[in-house]
Amino acid sequence: MREIVVFSGSAHRPLATSICAHLGVRLAGVEITRFANDCLQAQLQVNCRQRDVYIVQPLVPPTQEHLMELLLMIDAARGASASSVTAVIPHYAYARSDKKDASRISIGGRLVADMLQTAGVDRVLTMTLHAPQVHGFFKVPLDHLTALGVLSEHFLEQDRSNSVVVSPDLGNAKTATQFARLLGLPVAAGNKQRLADDRVVIDSIVGDVSGKRAIVLDDEIATGGSIVELLERLAEQGCTEAAVACTHGLFAGKAVDRLRGHPMITEVVTTDTVPAPRGWPELTIRSVAGLFAEAIGRIHAGESVASLFDGVDPTLGPPQPKLFA
Numbered sequence: 001m002r003e004i005v006v007f008s009g010s011a012h013r014p015l016a017t018s019i020c021a022h023l024g025v026r027l028a029g030v031e032i033t034r035f036a037n038d039c040l041q042a043q044l045q046v047n048c049r050q051r052d053v054y055i056v057q058p059l060v061p062p063t064q065e066h067l068m069e070l071l072l073m074i075d076a077a078r079g080a081s082a083s084s085v086t087a088v089i090p091h092y093a094y095a096r097s098d099k100k101d102a103s104r105i106s107i108g109g110r111l112v113a114d115m116l117q118t119a120g121v122d123r124v125l126t127m128t129l130h131a132p133q134v135h136g137f138f139k140v141p142l143d144h145l146t147a148l149g150v151l152s153e154h155f156l157e158q159d160r161s162n163s164v165v166v167s168p169d170l171g172n173a174k175t176a177t178q179f180a181r182l183l184g185l186p187v188a189a190g191n192k193q194r195l196a197d198d199r200v201v202i203d204s205i206v207g208d209v210s211g212k213r214a215i216v217l218d219d220e221i222a223t224g225g226s227i228v229e230l231l232e233r234l235a236e237q238g239c240t241e242a243a244v245a246c247t248h249g250l251f252a253g254k255a256v257d258r259l260r261g262h263p264m265i266t267e268v269v270t271t272d273t274v275p276a277p278r279g280w281p282e283l284t285i286r287s288v289a290g291l292f293a294e295a296i297g298r299i300h301a302g303e304s305v306a307s308l309f310d311g312v313d314p315t316l317g318p319p320q321p322k323l324f325a
Contacts (some may be wrong), residue, residue, distance in 0.1 A: 003083075004300055005046055009057040009069040012275050015090065015289060016056035022293030032069060040065075042072035048080040052300055054125075055085070056292075059093035059112075060250065060274045067112065071119045078120030086123040086299065087116055088292060090273035091220075091248045098131035113137035125295055127273055127288065128219050128247040143305045145295060147247040147271050148175070148312050150286045152182040154269050155215060155243070164188055164207065166214045166234065166242075168226045176217050178312060185215070190230050202229045210238035213266075220248040221270070224255035231264045245269040249285075251277040 007028050008016030020027045029045030055077065057070040070087060077085045097108030109131070116124065117140055124138060127145040135142055165185050167176035169192035180187040188207025214234055221227060227244055234242060242264050249270030251259070256277050259268055269284040276285055295305050 003051050004054065004296070005048055005051050005082075006054045006056065006296075007044060007046075007073055007077075009042075009055070009066055009073060011057050011060050011066040011069070012090070012272075014275070015058070015272055015292075018272075018287060018289035019056060019088075019293045019296070022290050023296060030073060040068055040072060042069060042076050044073065044076050044080060048077050048082040050081065050083045053077040053082040053085045054088050054296055056088040056090070058089060058091040058274050060091060061252070063093050067115075071115060074116065074119040074121050084122045085120060086125055086296075087121045088125045088296070090127050090288070090292065091250075092126045092129055092134065095130040095134045098134050109134045110137040123299065125292065125299070127292075130219055143295060143299065145288070145291060145305075146309055146312055147273070147286075147288055147291075148179050148182060149309065150271060150288055150291065151217075151245050151247070151269060152179060154245070154284065154286055155183055160185060160215075162211070163213045163215055164209055166190070166205075166207075166209065166216045166230070168192055168202070168216065168218050168230045170206070172217070172219065175219070179217050182312065183215070188214075190233060192226065192229075202226070202233050205233050205237050209234055212239060214239050214242040216242050216244045218244075218246045220250060221246045221255060221259075222250045223253045224251070224258040228258050228262065231262065235264060239264075241266050243267045243269065247271050248273050249276070249283070250274055251280070256280050 004025055005028050006020050006025060007030050017027050031043045033041040055073045057066055059067055074085055094108040094112040100107060121140060123140055124142045128147055135144055160183055163185055165176050165180035165187045167173045167189040170189050173189045176187050188205055188209050190202040191204045192202045231242055243266050259265060260280055267284060271286050271288045273288060298305050
C-alpha cells in the first residue's frame, strides 16, 4: 500500500479514517480554504506524484458544497501528477436524478458524472446506487459495491422464524430478493407511487405478511415517509412488527422522530456510508469501511472487485426464495 494516498473532504472523515486503518495507511491532509467571495480552494498536503490517489467523499448535505470540494480535490490531484485518481463516493446522492420524467427537467446523475470526469477522475468507487442505470452515465470505470452482505450479517445473528423481507416498492424487489436469499426468507413488496419528494402512496402489498415480522429493506431513507406509509399498509394486512434496514441512512427532516418512536419498529439498522444522525443512540450502524478498503486494495493490485460479492450474487449459491411468497 506504499503507493496509495488517501484524502478525505469534510463530508465524512471518520469513515475515511476507518478505511485507512483497514488499509494500514495514514489519512493524508487536505486544506480547504473559503475566500471572502465564498469560493472554495483545496490544497492537498501530501505528495501525489506518480501515486494512486483515492479521495473519500460521500455526497451528503450540504451536498453541493461537498461535491465542489470533491471536484477541487480531484483537480488538485490531477495537477499534482497523480498516477491515477479514484473518487470514493459511498453515497452518490444524484443517483435519484436518473431520467427525464417531466418536461424540461434536468438529469443530475448524468451531469455530476460528466463533472467528475471533466475534473480528471480515472475511476469511481461507490455503493448501492439508487438507480443502477446511473452506472452507464460514466465513461470511466465504476465499481459498484453492495452492503447486502454487511446488513444480512446483522439479521443472521437473530431468530428469523416467521419473518419476511419486504421491499417498499416493486422497483427494489430484485435487491430484496437477493437479501431474502441470504437470510433464507420469503419476500414481499409494496406497490408505491411517489407524489413528491416527501409524499408517497403505497396502495397495496404484494405477498403474504399476515402474522409475520417484517424486515423492511430500502437502499436509502431520507425523510422516512415511504417507510411510515409502508408500515401502515403492513399493519392493515396483519403484520405484527418490523425491523428496518437500509444502506444510506440520511434521516433528514423529521425522519428520526418518525422512525424512532414508531410503535411497529423494533430496530433500525444502517451503515456508515453517511454520517450518523445525532440524538439516536438506539440506531444500529454496521461499518462498510472494511469493504471499501478491500475494494481499494484490489483496485490497486489489479484484482477483481466483483469477486468480493460471490456470495451475494443471485446467480450463485442455493435457489432464490419465491418472489412474493
